[in-house]
Amino acid sequence: MVSKSVRRHLGFSRLLQVLGLSVVGLLSLGCEAINPALRYEEAARQLRFSLDRVEPRVELAFPIEQSRLRLLLEVGVDNPSDQRLRTRRVAADLSLNVRGADHALGSVSFPEGADIAPKSRSVLRVEVALGYADLKAAWGPLSGAVQRHEPATWSLKGEARFEVMGIEFGVPFRTSKGSGR
Numbered sequence: 001m002v003s004k005s006v007r008r009h010l011g012f013s014r015l016l017q018v019l020g021l022s023v024v025g026l027l028s029l030g031c032e033a034i035n036p037a038l039r040y041e042e043a044a045r046q047l048r049f050s051l052d053r054v055e056p057r058v059e060l061a062f063p064i065e066q067s068r069l070r071l072l073l074e075v076g077v078d079n080p081s082d083q084r085l086r087t088r089r090v091a092a093d094l095s096l097n098v099r100g101a102d103h104a105l106g107s108v109s110f111p112e113g114a115d116i117a118p119k120s121r122s123v124l125r126v127e128v129a130l131g132y133a134d135l136k137a138a139w140g141p142l143s144g145a146v147q148r149h150e151p152a153t154w155s156l157k158g159e160a161r162f163e164v165m166g167i168e169f170g171v172p173f174r175t176s177k178g179s180g181r
Contacts, residue, residue, distance in 0.1 A: 092158025103138035
């Protein structure tokens with residue numbers, strides 16, 4: 001006959017063995033099994049952004065303070081991973097480089113989240129209107145790039161935000177597109 005204390009010790013030993021095997025099993029599966037959101041975060045970091053289209057239009061008005069710049073922007077997003085991703089928000093600072101000088105134009109936000117299918121390409125579109133007061137310092141270079149088609153480079157520097165399983169994270173991006181002669 002086995003005493004109660006021996007049975008308790010054997011039960012505790014068995015519990016430790018089972019727990020030990022469970023920990024070893026989880027470690028062999030890697031961090032993905034412990035936190036599956038890591039798989040999504042890694043896939044999001046593989047995304048490639050490109051400024052595919054910049055369609056600027058200067059709307060002159062009198063007085064000049066009522067003039068504005070309208071921009072249609074298209075940003076391509078390539079997803080080489082096997083994960084479907086959905087952005088919560090994409091926002092960026094827009095600038096124009098003319099003859100080596102950078103001119104900040106303002107912030108751009110893509111209002112809708114984008115559904116980014118695996119192994120495919122998605123396009124984010126937004127139209128923004130910027131007033132003369134916001135662009136006063138850059139008005140000369142802007143009108144040269146837009147109306148006279150002088151060489152210029154449009155740039156976006158921003159971040160795509162994601163939320164997976166209650167964990168929010170951001171992926172920075174930078175992209176540009178030349179225009180003009």
